[in-house]
Amino acid sequence: MTDMGLMSYFLGIKVLRKDDEIFISQMKYANDILKKFQMEHSKPVLTPVEEKFKLLGEDKGRTVNPTYYKILIGSLRYLTATRPDIVFGVRLLSRFMEEPCTNHLQTAKRILRYIKGTLNDGIYYQNTNEINLVGYTNSDWAEDIETRKSISGFVFHLGSIVISWSSKK
Structure with missing residues (x-):
């Protein structure tokens, strides 16, 4: 969708309206998350989570700062409002908020790398018969x-x- 339509923001969500189309996204917020977690120069990946990936509560990695992890997962949760493609991975990682390990953090950073390659994504609505x-x-x-x-x-x-x-x- 081109930027020639009516644009508005609601709680950080960008809404573009043009004729019979609406596109909602959080590109600025996604960029802010990447900067906040120092991932703005990361190499993008094609999927948010590896296929058949499994995480355990007592993973083999060392524990990481739970506050840092909670802030990261909370930021990703807010992004799911316009990014249903990351819901599965964020839900999976949300289970480990109390005692996150390095593998959990690496998986969260993979989602950030995925976001890096899909910054323009959002939800597109088109009026149709x-x-x-x-x-x-x-x-x-x-x-x-x-x-x-x-x-x-x-x-x-x-x-x-x-x-x-x-x-x-």
Whole structure:
């Protein structure tokens, strides 16, 4: 979407409106996060989390500063308002807020590297005559190593608009 439309900000979320299109993003906030955690010059990666990646509470790394980790995860949580592509990884890392290890921090920094390569991403809405309700769902069927619980998720579209999404244990 071009910047020729009406632009406004709400709680740091940029909203661009043009004709029958709306694009919401947090590019400035994402850049601020990268600077805050000294990742603005990092090498981008293609995915926020490695495929089939597993994290344990008692990981083999040494513990890291929980306050630093909580600030990082909290910053990523706010970014999920316009970035559903990072929800799974942020949810996974949120489980380790009390005793984070180096592997947890490395995984959080991978999400930052992913954000670095996808700064222009957000949520795009387009008015269309197509009003089909389409839903997708998935589950990993008891893949959590510690609890043997499943992680499931869904996304629903109404036309081209994402109206609901979730990922939870």
